[in-house]
Amino acid sequence: MEIMHRPHVALLSSPGLGHLIPTIELGKLLVLRHGFKVTILAITSQTSEAESRILKSAISSINFCDFLELPPADLSGLLENEAAIVERLCVVMRETKGAVRSVLSNMAHPPSVLIVDIFGSECLSIAEEFRMLKYVYVASNAWFFSLTLYSPILDKQVQGQFVDQKEPFEIPGCSPLRPEDVVDPMLDRNTRQYQEYIGIGMGVRKGDGILVNTWEELQRKDLESLRDENLLGGLLKVPVYAIGPLVREPEPPSSSTIGLLGWLDQQPSESVVYVSFGSGGTLSHEQTIEVAWGLELSRLRFMWVVRPPNRGRADSAFFSTGDGSREDDDPSNYLPEGFKERTRKMGRLIPQWAAQASILRHPSVGGFMSHCGWSSSLESITNGVPMVCWPLYAEQRMNATLLAEELRVGVRPKVLPAKKVVGREEIASMLREIMEGKPNPIRERARELRESAAKAMERDGLSRTALDHVANLCCARAAECETHEHQSVLTSPSVSHVSSNLLSQRTQR
Incomplete structure (x- = not known):
C-alpha cells in the first residue's frame, strides 16, 4: 500500500568506498525502517574494482533502492595528474553538479529531500532551487566535523603553517588538536587542497541539518559543542543528529x-x-x-x-x-x-x-x-x-x-x-x-x-530516535511538496529547458 506523503530522498555520494558505503547504509535504513523511496546518486571513480564490486552487490541486493551511477566529469585541464585527494574530490563534485541537477530535475517523481556528503555541499544550492529539504551527511566522526566547521576561523587565527605550531589548536568545546594530527589539507596551507577544505568548512553550514555517523555516548562532548550556540553551534545554527554507527552488513560470501x-x-x-x-x-x-x-x-x-x-x-x-x-x-x-x-x-x-x-x-x-x-x-x-x-x-x-x-x-x-x-x-x-x-x-x-x-541503535536508542525525528521532518516536507505551488516550480518551462540543456551537454561530453 502506498504510504501517504511517502518521501523520496536522494543521497549523493562522492567517489571512494569510505563515502559510498556509509551512503548505501543510510539509504538502507531510510527504506527498510521508514518506507521511503530512495535514490542513490553515486559519483564513481570508474577505476576501482572494489568500488564496482560494492555497487553491483548493493544494486543486486537492494532492489527496492534506485542506484544511478554518475561518471565523474572530464577533469582534463582542470587538475594536475598529482592533485591531492581532497582537491580532486572537490573539483569532481563541482564539475558533476550540472549532471546531478539534470538527473534530479528530470525525475518523474522528484525528490523532496537531498542528502549530500561533505564533498557535495555545493549541490545544496540545487536543493534550495527545488525547495527540497537538505542535509549534510558526515560519514566520519564529530571531532573531525568540528575541526572542518572551525577551519575558516583557524585560518584567520593561526599564522604560518599549522604543522609548525608548538601548541595544540583549541576547538571550542572539543578536545584540542595537536599540530601533527591535522587533516591532510592543513599540512600545507599554500595549496589549492587547503583552500578547498576551507570552502568545505563554509559550505557545510548551508544544510538544514547535519547527520553524523557516530552516537551520543561515544562523542558527547563534541556533539554538545556543535549544538551549543555559545560554542560551535553559534557557527552552525542548524540541528546536529548523531545517527550511527551505520556499518555495512557482511556480503554474501564469494x-x-x-x-x-x-x-x-x-x-x-x-x-x-x-x-x-x-x-x-x-x-x-x-x-x-x-x-x-x-x-x-x-x-x-x-x-x-x-x-x-x-x-x-x-x-x-x-x-x-x-x-x-x-x-x-x-x-x-x-x-x-x-x-x-x-x-x-x-x-x-x-x-x-x-x-x-x-x-x-x-x-x-x-x-x-x-x-x-x-x-x-x-x-x-x-x-x-x-x-x-x-x-x-x-x-x-x-x-x-x-x-x-x-x-x-x-x-x-x-x-x-x-x-x-x-x-x-x-x-x-x-x-x-x-x-x-x-x-x-x-x-x-x-x-x-x-x-x-x-x-544506540535499539528501538528506543538515541541514534534511532534521532533518525526517526529526521524521517518525520522528511515526511512533512514531502507533504508540502505535493502542493500545486511546488509542482509548478519543478515543472516550469525555465527549469525544464535548463535541465534539458544540461542533460544534452552531459551526453555530448
Missing part, C-alpha cells in the same frame, strides 16, 4: 571469502590479527617489510590484505582499490624472502581487497591493525575488536588519536608512520599488547563500546 572464513573457523577464539590499511592505503616498500617481520616476530596468527608498495604516497590506491592488473600483485615480489613459507601455517595473505565486514565479525578475529578510516573504525568497535592504530592520510591521524587516547580501544606507534618507518620490534609489541593478557583492558573497553553502539 568463493574466495568462503575459503578465508573456513580458515578462520579452524583458529581459536580471538586469536587472529586482521591487517588492512583500508580501501585506498598503501605502505612504502621498507615499511611493508617491517610489518611483515613484525607479524612474524609476534608469533600471532594473522590475515593480511597486502598491496604492492606505494611509490611515494600513502593514498595512492584511493581511486584504484582492488585493481588486480598490476604485474607485482604477487606478494612474494615485495615481502621478505621466505616469509610466505615461514608463516604458511600461522597466516593468510589476501591480495588487494577483502570482505572486511565478514572477517571482523568472525569470532576468531581478536585484533585489527588498521589505517583508522572511520568506516573501518566503526566496524572494529561494533565487533568489539581492539586496534593497532596506523593512520596514513586524510583525517586518519585525528581518528587514531581519538581511538587510542580518548576512547582507549587501541594503541598507536610512538612516532607517526608518516614521519618515520616503524620498526618490526615495536610492531610486534603493539600486536601483543592488544592480543595478549587476561584481562586485557583494551579488549574490555572495546567490548564496552560494542554494547554502547548496539544500545
